[in-house]
Amino acid sequence: MHAAIYDIAMWPVEKLFLHRLRRQLVGGACGRVLELGIGTGTNLPYYPDDVKLVGIDPDESFLEEARRRTAALGRSAMLLAAHAEEPPFAERSFDMVIATLVFCTVADPKQAFREVHRVLKPGGLFKLVEHVRVRNSVGARVQDLLTPLWKHIANGCHLNRDTLSLVQSNGFLVESVREYLRGLVIEVKAHRRSE
Numbered sequence: 298m299h300a301a302i303y304d305i306a307m308w309p310v311e312k313l314f315l316h317r318l319r320r321q322l323v324g325g326a327c328g329r330v331l332e333l334g335i336g337t338g339t340n341l342p343y344y345p346d347d348v349k350l351v352g353i354d355p356d357e358s359f360l361e362e363a364r365r366r367t368a369a370l371g372r373s374a375m376l377l378a379a380h381a382e383e384p385p386f387a388e389r390s391f392d393m394v395i396a397t398l399v400f401c402t403v404a405d406p407k408q409a410f411r412e413v414h415r416v417l418k419p420g421g422l423f424k425l426v427e428h429v430r431v432r433n434s435v436g437a438r439v440q441d442l443l444t445p446l447w448k449h450i451a452n453g454c455h456l457n458r459d460t461l462s463l464v465q466s467n468g469f470l471v472e473s474v475r476e477y478l479r480g481l482v483i484e485v486k487a488h489r490r491s492e
């Protein structure tokens with residue numbers, strides 16, 4: 298999906314719901330922050346000015362739009378083409394990692410979580426918003442049935458990923474989980490466990 302189409306398709310959801318979550322998630326960011334799958338930069342307006350932001354995304358058309366948005370906001374951010382499974386950064390080099398609506402799509406989420414753990418400083422914060430597999434078994438079955446088709450339409454997006462379990466089993470201490478839309482969307486705040 299091209300960046301312009303993505304932004305148009307997401308516009309109603311942003312206006313009705315997501316913008317509040319973004320403000321909440323990103324508004325408290327501080328220090329050196331890595332945003333995974335930054336997309337068209339929809340979170341950019343909500344970052345505090347003093348954040349040192351680095352954003353990665355494998356899709357150049359999305360990054361181009363994120364760069365345009367960064368300039369329009371008069372911000373500075375380092376935006377690079379890279380996958381969450383292979384972020385080209387030193388270990389323990391970020392205070393915070395943020396991801397919104399990304400772990401539904403990454404090809405190898407376990408590897409991406411390992412990398413989040415690697416690049417975060419011990420005790421560093423990992424915050425994400427994600428749509429996930431619902432607990433209701435009928436709803437989850439519908440998600441399973443729709444996912445093969447949806448993956449084709451929406452650039453590999455899975456409707457049925459249990460992202461919270463993946464966070465919990467990959468070296469993070471979950472501090473809070475907020476659920477929205479009957480558990481379809483979660484907001485997670487987790488700390489990197491120190492070895």
Ligand SMILES: C[S@@+](CC[C@H](N)C(=O)[O-])C[C@H]1O[C@@H](n2cnc3c(N)ncnc32)[C@H](O)[C@@H]1O
Pocket residue numbers: 333334335336337338339340353354355356359379380381382396397398399402403404405
């Ligand atoms: C649904 S969009 C979300 C974009 C943005 N985070 C937002 O909140 O609007 C998913 C994004 O994840 C990116 N993406 C897909 N695979 C990825 C990967 N392996 N690593 C990092 N980003 C990825 C896509 O290019 C796209 O920009």
